[in-house]
Amino acid sequence: xxxxxxxxxxxxxxxxxxxxxxxxxxxxxxxxxxxxxxxxxxxxxxxxxxxxxxxxxxxxxxxxxxxxxxxxxxxxxxxxxxxxxxxxxxxxxxxxxxxxxxxxxxxxxxxxxxxxxxxxxxxxxxxxxxxxxxxxxxxxxxxxxxxxxxxxxxxxxxxxxxxxxxxxxxxxxxxxxxxxxxxxxxxxxxxxxxxxxxxxxxxxxxxxxxxxxxxxxxxxxxxxxxxxxxxxxxxxxxxxxxxxxxxxxxxxxxxxxxxxxxxxxxxxxxxxxxxxxxxxxxxxxxxxxxxxxxxxxxxxxxxxxxxxxxxxxxxxxxxxxxxxxxxxxxxxxxxxxxxxxxxxxxxxxxxxxxxxxxxxxxxxxxxxxxxxxxxxxxxxxxxxxxxxxxxxxxxxxxxxxxxxxxxxxxxxxxxx
Amino acid sequence: xxxxxxxxxxxxxxxxxxxxxxxxxxxxxxxxxxxxxxxxxxxxxxxxxxxxxxxxxxxxxxxxxxxxxxxxxxxxxxxxxxxxxxxxxxxxxxxxxxxxxxxxxxxxxxxxxxxxxxxxxxxxxxxxxxxxxxxxxxxxxxxxxxxxxxxxxxxxxxxxxxxxxxxxxxxxxxxxxxxxxxxxxxxxxxxxxxxxxxxxxxxxxxxxxxxxxxxxxxxxxxxxxxxxxxxxxxxxxxxxxxxxxxxxxxxxxxxxxxxxxxxxxxxxxxxxxxxxxxxxxxxxxxxxxxxxxxxxxxxxxxxxxxxxxxxxxxxxxxxxxxxxxxxxxxxxxxxxxxxxxxxxxxxxxxxxxxxxxxxxxxxxxxxxxxxxxxxxxxxxxxxxxxxxxxxxxxxxxxxxxxxxxxxxxxxxxxxx
Numbered sequence: 001x002x003x004x005x006x007x008x009x010x011x012x013x014x015x016x017x018x019x020x021x022x023x024x025x026x027x028x029x030x031x032x033x034x035x036x037x038x039x040x041x042x043x044x045x046x047x048x049x050x051x052x053x054x055x056x057x058x059x060x061x062x063x064x065x066x067x068x069x070x071x072x073x074x075x076x077x078x079x080x081x082x083x084x085x086x087x088x089x090x091x092x093x094x095x096x097x098x099x100x101x102x103x104x105x106x107x108x109x110x111x112x113x114x115x116x117x118x119x120x121x122x123x124x125x126x127x128x129x130x131x132x133x134x135x136x137x138x139x140x141x142x143x144x145x146x147x148x149x150x151x152x153x154x155x156x157x158x159x160x161x162x163x164x165x166x167x168x169x170x171x172x173x174x175x176x177x178x179x180x181x182x183x184x185x186x187x188x189x190x191x192x193x194x195x196x197x198x199x200x201x202x203x204x205x206x207x208x209x210x211x212x213x214x215x216x217x218x219x220x221x222x223x224x225x226x227x228x229x230x231x232x233x234x235x236x237x238x239x240x241x242x243x244x245x246x247x248x249x250x251x252x253x254x255x256x257x258x259x260x261x262x263x264x265x266x267x268x269x270x271x272x273x274x275x276x277x278x279x280x281x282x283x284x285x286x287x288x289x290x291x292x293x294x295x296x297x298x299x300x301x302x303x304x305x306x307x308x309x310x311x312x313x314x315x316x317x318x319x320x321x322x323x324x325x326x327x328x329x330x331x332x333x334x335x336x337x338x339x340x341x342x343x344x345x346x347x348x349x350x351x352x353x354x355x356x357x358x359x360x361x362x363x364x365x366x367x368x369x370x371x372x373x374x375x376x377x378x379x380x381x382x383x384x385x386x387x388x389x390x391x392x393x394x395x396x397x398x399x400x401x402x403x404x405x406x407x408x409x410x411x412x413x414x415x416x
Numbered sequence: 417x418x419x420x421x422x423x424x425x426x427x428x429x430x431x432x433x434x435x436x437x438x439x440x441x442x443x444x445x446x447x448x449x450x451x452x453x454x455x456x457x458x459x460x461x462x463x464x465x466x467x468x469x470x471x472x473x474x475x476x477x478x479x480x481x482x483x484x485x486x487x488x489x490x491x492x493x494x495x496x497x498x499x500x501x502x503x504x505x506x507x508x509x510x511x512x513x514x515x516x517x518x519x520x521x522x523x524x525x526x527x528x529x530x531x532x533x534x535x536x537x538x539x540x541x542x543x544x545x546x547x548x549x550x551x552x553x554x555x556x557x558x559x560x561x562x563x564x565x566x567x568x569x570x571x572x573x574x575x576x577x578x579x580x581x582x583x584x585x586x587x588x589x590x591x592x593x594x595x596x597x598x599x600x601x602x603x604x605x606x607x608x609x610x611x612x613x614x615x616x617x618x619x620x621x622x623x624x625x626x627x628x629x630x631x632x633x634x635x636x637x638x639x640x641x642x643x644x645x646x647x648x649x650x651x652x653x654x655x656x657x658x659x660x661x662x663x664x665x666x667x668x669x670x671x672x673x674x675x676x677x678x679x680x681x682x683x684x685x686x687x688x689x690x691x692x693x694x695x696x697x698x699x700x701x702x703x704x705x706x707x708x709x710x711x712x713x714x715x716x717x718x719x720x721x722x723x724x725x726x727x728x729x730x731x732x733x734x735x736x737x738x739x740x741x742x743x744x745x746x747x748x749x750x751x752x753x754x755x756x757x758x759x760x761x762x763x764x765x766x767x768x769x770x771x772x773x774x775x776x777x778x779x780x781x782x783x784x785x786x787x788x789x790x791x792x793x794x795x796x797x798x799x800x801x802x803x804x805x806x807x808x809x810x811x812x813x814x815x816x817x818x819x820x821x822x823x824x825x826x827x828x829x830x831x832x
Contacts (some may be wrong), residue, residue, distance in 0.1 A: 037694040047426065078525055078526070101791050108496070108544075109494055109540065109544035109545075112540055112544070113536075113537050113541070115541050116536055116540065116603075116607075117533050117536070117537060120529075120532055120533070120536070120603075121529050121533060124525065124528055124529050124532065124596075125525065125529070126527035128524075128528070129525075131800055135800065151578075151585045151587055152583060152584065152585035152588075153578060153580040153581065153583040153584065153585045154580060154581045154583065156580070160580055162567075162569060162578065162590075163569075163579070164576055164578075165569065165570045165572060167568060167570065167748070168568065168569065169567045169568035169569045169570040171567055171569075171590040171592070172590040172591070172592065173590070174578075174585070174587040174588040174589070174590050175588070175606070176588065177606065177610065178610075180540075180610075183603070183606050183607060183610060186603075186606055187532075187536075187599070187602075187603045187606070190591070190593065190599050190602055190603070191532075191596070192598060194593065194594075194596075194599060197742060198742040198800075199799070200800070204817070216787070244765045295442075326613060326614040332583070356525060382553065382614050383614060383615070384547055384614075384615045384616070
């Protein structure tokens with residue numbers, strides 16, 4: 001099959017390209033290199049050195065004897081998106097070209113707006129271009145498990161049967177995202193669901209768990225490495241914990257550390273995306289895959305980083321700074337994930353062995369970590385800087401104010 | 417109280433200003449006049465002649481002896497939004513400044529993107545400016561009953577108790593909007609809910625039914641009229657039916673005409689918004705009001721327009737062209753609406769008497785309708801122009817494709 005990867009230069013996009021090539025698929029990509037630019041913007045870089053895209057293509061040519069087609073450009077340019085689809089007519093698009101950092105989206109109003117506007121515009125452009133020039137193409141869109149938040153019930157794969165006041169329906173599972181970034185993914189999900197309904201497009205919406213690891217079996221040479229971000233904006237919690245252990249900084253497990261999320265190894269995420277591509281949705285079908293293997297708490301991640309670091313002769317310590325995010329620190333978390341196994345998905349990697357592998361790879365690049373040690377510790381705040389007390393991480397139900405209704409307006413409050 | 421109305425020059429914004437002034441509140445507004453511009457863009461105008469905003473202010477000064485503060489500008493300009501809030505520090509903001517037409521959002525990719533980007537950006541700008549300079553201000557945000565779609569269960573006010581696999585939680589009611597415009601309102605709801613949670617802002621999210629009517633008790637002079645749009649893009653179904661009856665065009669009830677929606681009279685919508693303003697949400701509270709009185713089918717609207725038109729000596733006819741929208745033509749529709757009555761809301765107007773009043777007002781401006789008769793009949797299509805058959809208006813549940821999983825990729829489909 002021919003697969004267009006948007007965001008092919010990114011953390012998932014690049015190993016996905018290698019994985020699909022190894023399975024005999026043709027790969028073409030588009031990227032605007034914004035991740036490279038924005039990681040620089042916060043003063044950081046990838047711990048693994050990342051060659052230019054032209055050098056990445058050359059390494060694939062030399063090592064694998066294969067070609068990756070490439071368009072440099074932005075999904076915000078509708079004419080380009082349409083031209084790429086018209087020229088390539090891919091069987092599938094794996095859409096990864098989105099601003100992917102929750103802390104980045106929380107920096108200020110402009111980062112919030114940029115995140116939501118860019119992500120939503122790129123997805124709408126892809127949907128319209130598919131409708132206009134390539135309506136048989138299957139869209140595999142990268143969402144996030146974070147769309148669901150942490151409800152006190154099991155989390156189904158996108159839809160669930162509701163019984164309410166004596167009647168039943170199958171409805172989208174409610175979303176309660178935890179950052180402007182996560183909301184941008186919720187918005188994408190709405191737009192993709194609607195487009196598949198009105199235009200009969202094929203769509204798979206991947207609620208992706210947090211990915212860990214930098215190696216896949218296809219990464220056989222350092223020139224083929226993918227990024228490893230470890231700064232507070234672009235690095236995941238686990239990545240930062242490993243970097244902290246190597247740098248002799250305290251491992252910062254926010255709050256009580258009992259927040260749980262779903263996780264998946266890079267290699268198994270690539271397997272999942274390939275399975276989605278190889279088993280396309282039907283025309284008009286909008287399906288949702290919860291794509292993760294196991295849920296871990298922040299404390300479990302910190303402990304694994306601590307244990308493996310100690311094994312390697314490092315002397316890591318764990319600290320619990322106040323949680324800068326607004327999230328439940330203790331909560332129920334049972335997401336379901338049956339759809340991918342039904343397509344043949346089998347877990348191949350375990351967290352601890354991947355963490356050991358990351359440590360080994362990073363120790364080679366310890367100097368690159370050292371040179372950016374000042375960007376690892378967290379500073380971005382979800383809450384207001386002012387004195388308003390932090391609220392409990394819950395959505396108040398929609399009851400009107402408890403105050404008894406008063407007729408007319410309250411003259412005591414009037415400024416008229 | 418001091419109320420900032422964003423979109424004060426619009427269909428609801430203007431009568432709300434008059435209504436709040438009459439109740440002793442101070443009113444200040446902001447508008448970029450984009451509705452005037454965009455109605456022109458589709459070749460139409462308001463059947464009621466609308467004076468410039470300066471003349472509107474002068475009429476209020478002359479007839480009511482009151483002042484309306486005004487900022488000309490766009491909520492897309494964050495510095496302006498912040499400056500307005502800092503200068504005015506309103507007790508409440510009624511946020512009406514959004515692209516409000518579903519058909520406009522469905523014209524093409526650029527109208528879809530503009531609708532979602534503008535609406536989402538304006539709301540985010542308001543939220544951040546509130547957080548930074550006016551955190552006690554209560555945001556009353558105009559949403560739409562259309563966010564919910566037409567589920568096969570009762571529609572609660574924003575939240576409902578869910579029992580799923582043996583556990584319970586109170587969750588946001590799932591949204592299934594029916595146009596890019598309606599989705600933009602869903603996105604706003606997510607952002608407002610999240611901001612009230614992380615920053616402790618006060619917010620009321622109004623799921624507004626379709627509004628009908630052009631008069632409120634405060635509109636005592638033709639210079640105080642609000643807009644009456646009747647073209648296919650900016651006019652509601654009822655407005656177009658009345659215009660069609662007057663113009664001798666067939667009344668176009670889409671499809672079988674059994675689609676139902678919630679409705680409320682302009683005067684009662686103003687009453688509801690005032691009650692929301694006078695009974696603010698608590699800090700950190702995000703509450704949702706379903707703001708409508710009764711549900712009517714398209715056929716019921718067509719029949720009322722037909723009956724009243726016939727009474728007035730017109731000879732209306734009803735036609736059923738294919739539905740250009742993708743929506744269920746027969747469906748369950750029972751939204752709940754208890755929160756506003758608990759604040760003292762009482763319905764004051766009935767549909768048929770308001771329709772009679774509209775006919776009387778419009779017959780005065782018949783020539784303005786005649787001059788734009790070519791823009792009344794519908795042309796915008798929700799579906800693809802190509803040959804893909806229209807799908808049933810339902811969301812397929814998220815099951816993987818029925819095809820059995822195959823290992824590896826399907827060589828028959830490979831283009832590699």
